[in-house]
Amino acid sequence: MIKLLRFMKPFRLAIVLILILAFAQSMANLYLPTLMADIVDNGIAKSDTNYIWRIGGLMLLITLGGTICAIIGSFFSSRVATGFGKIIRGNIFTRAEAFSLHEFDTISTASLITRTTNDTTQVQQVYVMILGMMITAPMMAIGGIILALQQDVGLSWILVVVIPILVGTILLIMTRAIPLFQSVQKKLDKINLIVDEGLTGVRVIRAFDRVKYEEKRFDDANLDLTDVSIRVNRIIAFLMPVMMLVLNVSSVAILWFGAIRIDNGQMQVGALIAFLQYAMQILFAMLMVSMMFIMVPRAAASADRINEALAIKPEIKDAEQVKLANAQSGYVEFQDVTFSYPGAEEPALSHISFSAKPGQVTAIIGGTGSGKSTLVNLIPRFYDIDSGNLLVDNVDVREMSQEHLREKIGFVPQKAILFSGTINENIRFGKRDATDDEIRRAAEVAQASDFIQDMKDGFDSAIAQGGTNVSGGQKQRLSIARALVRRPEIYIFDDSFSALDFKTDARLRAALKQETQEATVLIVAQRVSTVMDADQIIVLDEGRMVGIGTHHELMQSSEVYREIVTSQLALEEIA
Template structure:
């Protein structure tokens, strides 16, 4: 947890103010019992009204000052904790945005969400307690002990006997609770994962009539978290009764032996009252420390989980001396490229070499798992290759700043991804400053204008989270419009026409030809009809480039391509 405190630097002055205010508040708390003792012994017992009024006035001022300091400390500590939480969430999000796709898969989306929200909140809450108690508890404990010894040395041995017992109880209970607090966060991750899958996959769940199964999965994960939370809270709940028992026993002992000393004339009534308050302060300061220990284990577990994410060094980083791509526009070249996914038995792509030029359409086709989507993911550098070179404009992509590299591209993913907001905002996601004319032209080219105008508010219509209020074909067309409005040098269409009917597909490809004449275009497709007129077709089979050329050339020279064509033509004729 201490590692995260480096992010508190912007709040150094506020933290210093909290410590000063808490210090002054603690001093007032320690000083008040002494004033009360003087009022009783010097004023009430002797009947000195003037002394009672003057000492009472001082006591009132000290109490008011302590209250003002307490309010100020609460205000500043809350501001520091909330700002710290905001900073941690920002650091996590910014850091995670640099992750490669492999690192996202490694940590898991559900876990990343939990760490950014729940874990950060745990640290935020405990920080408030630390700021308030780190100074107050030790100061009140030490100050109370000193003042108690000043009031009466003999009675102080009761405190000397009570404090070690309290510390032992706290140590035993926290020793059992800390490992369980760590496990609670793991169980929370599991619950979030089940919940995320249950909500995002609701259509599949209902179509296979697996609602009851998913309810059982959720109930099991929920019950697991509940049982563990109950267990750890039962352990922690035992702390308070033990603390109060020791506190009450100490109080009885102080009153018993204190009354004896008063009868003997060795102690005054006011001193006993002050001693009793100091004893309460000492034991309550230890109680506050124990409350901090209740929060610390869970916050410590949360801090470890956040540090785990922040400690992950992104696999893909800009080199120390990044290069700008030269004056060429859209040239893409693969030179003997081999790529493997971490832990895979064999490479996903092996010794791939080809060149794609502006004004040309490069189509990629092959069976399931052939490596089509993997190949195009290497162009924007979503992954780093094992060997060879991927060049854009004659510069290795590893030597180009990632931002500059991706500015050259318009990417349409295999699974259309839309964001909550309006239709216009989703199209302008490709180019933030796109004019109304540019946006509408992109929608026209993507064959999206017709269904957009039929929506309630046209381009201002709201899109639900994940685009659930649109069909698959509509989502694909908006994704294509988002890429088109950018007017990039390189277009990448990853099976982006699969949800379109043949008529819309044909109209879209005809409209695209006019828009992409000067750009380099990559099309991953399952339909042969989509890529037959491509300038070059790459045929992949189990990660190998088994054919490259135009449609007619491949029909003569590539067995894999012929099999794909014949299977599809036969299917179309039957239909």
């Protein structure tokens, strides 16, 4: 948790004010029992009504001042802790946005969500408590001991016996609770993962009649979390009865032995009342510390998980000296590129060399697992290559800033992703300042205008989370429109026509040909009909480039390409 204190820097003045207010509150609380003792010994014992009213009024003013300090301190404590939580959430999200795809495999999405929400809330709540108690509790305990000794040293042996018992109990309970709190957070990750999979995959679950299985899977994880939570709460619940037992036994002991000392003339009644109040303040301070210790272990486990996420350094980062491409054309060149996924025994791509020029359509085709999507994912630098060079406009992508590189690219992923919002907002995601005319033009080229106009609110129609209220083909066309509105130098279509019927596919490719005449276009496709008209076709097989050329050239030179073609087209179409 100490590492996270660096995020408190913007609140330094507020923290200083909180500490001053906590100090003032503690001094007020510590001064009251002494005044009470004076009233008893000098006012009540001597029947001095004026003295009682005077000291009583002073006590009332001090109480009012302490209350005001407590209220203002609580307000600023909450404000600081809430602001701290905002900064933590922002930092985790920003760091996660910079992760490469490999880092998302290291920390799951479900775990990142838990760390951004539940873990941050746990730490935030503890900091509210710490800011309120870090001065109050120690001052009440230390000040209470000093002032209690001033009242009567003879009763101090009760405190010497009680305080170690309390400290020992707190330490014993915490050593058993901390590992369980860490386990609770991990089991929360598991719950989040199952809920996320259950909601996003609800259609598949229902289609395969696995609803009962998923319910059982969730129940098992939920029961596991419940069992651990019950175990840790049983341990923590033991603390409060022990504290109250010690508190009450201490009160009885002080009154008993204090009465004996008064009877022997060794102590005044006011001093006994003050000593009892100071003892209660000491024990309540210990109680506050114990309450803090209940929350600190879980918050510490959460803080470790937050620090773990923030400590991950993205593998893909900009070079210290970034270069800008001289030409603004979109020329792409692979020079003997080899790439392996982390932990893989064999490279996903081996010794790939080709160039894609502006005004040229480059298609990539191959069997499942041949490395087609991997190849195009290297261009926006979602992964870094192992060896060779990948150039965009004659500059290695590792020497360009990621922002500058990706500004050149319009990317349509294999799995069409839409965001909650309107159709307008989803298409404008590709270009923030896109005009309505540009959005309509992009939708027209993407063959999306017809179904958009059929929707109730047209371009202002709402898209549900994940685009569940539109079909797969409609999602693909909206994703294509999002890339088109950007008017980039390089278009990458990663199997982006698979959900379209042949008629729509043909119309879309014809419209794209006119729209992207000056750009570099790379198309990953499963259908031969989609790539037949490409200027060059790259054939991949098990991560290796086994052919390059036009459709007619590859029919003569590439056996792999011929097999793909004959498996999809009739003899008349091939001819």
